[in-house]
Amino acid sequence: MSSKLLVLLLIFSLNLRGCLVLASDPDPLQDFCIPNPLFGSIKTAHLSILPCKNSDEATTNDFVFSGLKSAGNFTDTGLATIPVNPTVFPGLNTLGMSFVRADLKVDGINPPHFHPRATEIAYVVQGRIYAGFVDSGNRVFARVIEQGEVMVFPRGLVHFLMNVGKTPATIFGSLNSQNPGNQKIPSAVFGSGINEELLQKAFGLSLKQIGTMKRRFNPKT
Template identity: 65%
Template sequence: MSLALTVLFFGLFHSYVTLASDPDPVNDFCVLNRSSATTSLPCKNSSLVTVEDFVFSGIKFRGKFSETGLASIPVNVNVFPGLNTLGMSMVRADFDVGGVNVPHFHPRATEIAVVLEGKIYSGFVDTQNRIFAKVIEKGEVMVFPRGLVHFQMNVGDTWATILGSFDSQNPGLQKIPSAVFGSNIKEELLEKAFGLTPKEIAKLRKRFAPHRL
């Protein structure tokens, strides 16, 4: 390989890696300045930073279960300013008996999840529609590659809890049912794509309307 091609290859590779993750921090930390809306400074003055900026207690207890039996508490820069620029975030997810985390994906992050309690049927689907799923139990870990649809369901007879970690401070979340039926995609397209009647589509749209998310 010529020197020019070698330089081009590594340049393209570096660009790919740079675009595939959050930017590297240029300071020890940059605690999000909550008053940045009224100032031009994105970071809290380092002289005013305390240990409390790096501690978050919001996942000590589970949240309120949704209609699907899921109680999810995200831990991102919006609630934990100390995460700012560090390229990571997490989530606590509790499942009622039979509770599910509907098929969804994170466009900007890979997720790794550890089961703290219970038994979770957990898996993802790749771009060839192959499913990788199994029941994982307390102490076991599963990884969900970036951008792939994944899901969880409590298959035990007690509450279950998982702790998920992301390699982005803002992984994003798009739930498949809500994205399809909670948006304004033309009804004709949905009829042809899913073989549904207008009545069935109307029922699904009512269920997944934005105010129900």
């Protein structure tokens, strides 16, 4: 049974007073769509559309990306990431995927975060990484993965990385959306402007402690 037929059957089985919402990257309607730099992007309420240039103008270079040969700039958590999406790699546009190179210094971490629109598969290029995710029942699935191993992080679930080896580590992550989003938990909680009284009650922290956390995750405050 085709996926389209399954969707139709599901729709007809719903109570007419209900509603059904489906969300994913749309299927491509052509072989490829190389963004036309002359038009930039079209902003809508939910996404940016990258208009295609004439397919006759596409070149091999549009489908090759050379920006992952070395690590990016490291943060104070010992993490360096290079996200790759259609804005830097035109050949990815409309193909429903993106990827990232993540490097971690010894003891470096990628703090808990999630991608609202994508599942991620992480491949360890080198090093030993403590990696895992938390499901909606607050169960942790985590272990140390080493060079050559792969771990999957389901869409929308909080996940994390920590270098537990004695040498720097490198991971390549592949995501099944060209715009997966990246919501970092510490920044979302303490760097977004949530009412301090609510944070006090939620975490049992003093106003001074909350102020410290806000300065750390939102330097503008």
